[in-house]
Amino acid sequence: MNETAMRARAAIDLAAVRSNVRALRRRAPGAELMAVVKSDGYGHGAVRCGRAARAAGASWLGTALPEEAFALRAAGDTGRLMCWLWTPGGPWHQAIEQDIDVSVSGLWALREVTVAAQACARPARVQLKVDTGLGRNGCQPADWPELIAAARAAEVAGELTVTGVWSHFACADEPGHPSIPLQLTAFRQALADAAVVGLRPEVRHIANTPALLTLPEAHFDLVRSGIGVYGVSPSPEIGIPEDFGLRPAMTLEASLASVKRVPGGHGVSYGHHYTTPGDTTLALVPLGYADGIPRHASGSGPVLVAGKWRTVAGRIAMDQFVVDLGGDGARPGDPAVLFGPGDRGEPTAEDWARATGTIGYEIVTRIGTRVPRVFLDSEVHDEGVGGQGGRA
Numbered sequence: 001m002n003e004t005a006m007r008a009r010a011a012i013d014l015a016a017v018r019s020n021v022r023a024l025r026r027r028a029p030g031a032e033l034m035a036v037v038k039s040d041g042y043g044h045g046a047v048r049c050g051r052a053a054r055a056a057g058a059s060w061l062g063t064a065l066p067e068e069a070f071a072l073r074a075a076g077d078t079g080r081l082m083c084w085l086w087t088p089g090g091p092w093h094q095a096i097e098q099d100i101d102v103s104v105s106g107l108w109a110l111r112e113v114t115v116a117a118q119a120c121a122r123p124a125r126v127q128l129k130v131d132t133g134l135g136r137n138g139c140q141p142a143d144w145p146e147l148i149a150a151a152r153a154a155e156v157a158g159e160l161t162v163t164g165v166w167s168h169f170a171c172a173d174e175p176g177h178p179s180i181p182l183q184l185t186a187f188r189q190a191l192a193d194a195a196v197v198g199l200r201p202e203v204r205h206i207a208n209t210p211a212l213l214t215l216p217e218a219h220f221d222l223v224r225s226g227i228g229v230y231g232v233s234p235s236p237e238i239g240i241p242e243d244f245g246l247r248p249a250m251t252l253e254a255s256l257a258s259v260k261r262v263p264g265g266h267g268v269s270y271g272h273h274y275t276t277p278g279d280t281t282l283a284l285v286p287l288g289y290a291d292g293i294p295r296h297a298s299g300s301g302p303v304l305v306a307g308k309w310r311t312v313a314g315r316i317a318m319d320q321f322v323v324d325l326g327g328d329g330a331r332p333g334d335p336a337v338l339f340g341p342g343d344r345g346e347p348t349a350e351d352w353a354r355a356t357g358t359i360g361y362e363i364v365t366r367i368g369t370r371v372p373r374v375f376l377d378s379e380v381h382d383e384g385v386g387g388q389g390g391r392a
């Protein structure tokens with residue numbers, strides 16, 4: 001495929017992924033780093049980003065779904081790998097055979113993984129998750145004594161090894177939030193309880209990217225970073241990526257599909273929510289909500305076209321949207337850059353998050369499979385195309 005002839009592409013700079021992993025490791029020197037590559041590496045390509053993260057020293061990869069972990073194994077990954085979002089009847093057997101660490105938050109999951117381990121005739125690697133206050137997955141402190149006792153009994157019986165005890169923050173992206181010290185206290189208590197029943201986990205971990213960046217006391221043995229690996233800030237309160245030596249890895253751009261002169265008073269796109277204020281030039285960007293461009297960015301999303309920031313004019317449609325060039329010239333095929341690292345004057349994912357009332361995580365993760373991922377390496381050379389129509 002000829003990149004320059006593409007309708008649109010998400011260019012992924014693998015050198016940025018590697019340098020981000022190195023920057024994150026420098027901020028947590030006493031801990032191992034898990035690069036979180038769930039949801040296809042937050043939309044950046046899990047296999048390629050996982051490989052880049054490993055090359056830069058991430059000793060663990062993490063996914064939400066077991067299927068996401070299996071895809072990494074199928075692509076040749078052999079390192080420590082964990083997945084945490086299980087439902088009853090899940091593929092425990094496959095996870096055990098593929099040496100994947102599985103998260104267990106309750107007795108039902110402990111029972112299922114133990115049965116699968118017996119069938120595999122080898123112990124499962126289990127990481128016990130405690131709910132220290134997030135209120136999502138994880139074992140409630142009241143039920144923790146029962147879970148750790150049962151896990152220890154299964155460990156003694158040779159059915160599993162408890163490789164980790166872990167938890168997840170609710171508000172680490174809001175430094176100073178009162179829940180943070182409370183969660184740390186609850187986590188230390190859960191670790192102490194586990195030690196008392198004889199569990200000796202290899203890794204104890206609670207930190208996500210914001211905690212990695214701002215809370216050294218939360219680093220323990222392992223830090224889990226997702227958004228930081230891709231060079232996007234967890235929240236405005238944490239700061240901008242550059243504050244931490246991080247660089248956005250994804251650049252989303254398209255080739256203009258049309259440029260035309262129109263008179264003043266011309267309605268633009270469905271519903272005519274925008275009307276040209278006078279004679280002007282309209283440019284058509286061939287990306288829409290089916291590609292993951294939020295429809296909420298209608299009238300507010302920023303785009304770099306012909307050297308200036310433009311604003312989405314009128315509604316974003318399924319496949320396309322319009323920008324008003326205010327009389328400036330451009331030609332079909334010229335680039336429209338929606339977001340990138342920002343150093344060529346383009347907006348960033350954070351700018352899109354602000355324009356849309358969401359977070360940078362959602363902006364990058366929702367970019368659809370119809371947009372090919374093109375892997376670049378600013379330290380080496382272009383490496384090829386992934387996503388629909390390309391090789392992964």
Ligand SMILES: *Cc1c(COP(=O)(O)O)cnc(C)c1O
Binds near residue numbers: 038084209225228
């Ligand atoms: C997604 C996720 C992470 C990564 O969070 P970031 O804020 O992107 O670093 C870490 N741990 C768990 C359990 C997650 O679900």
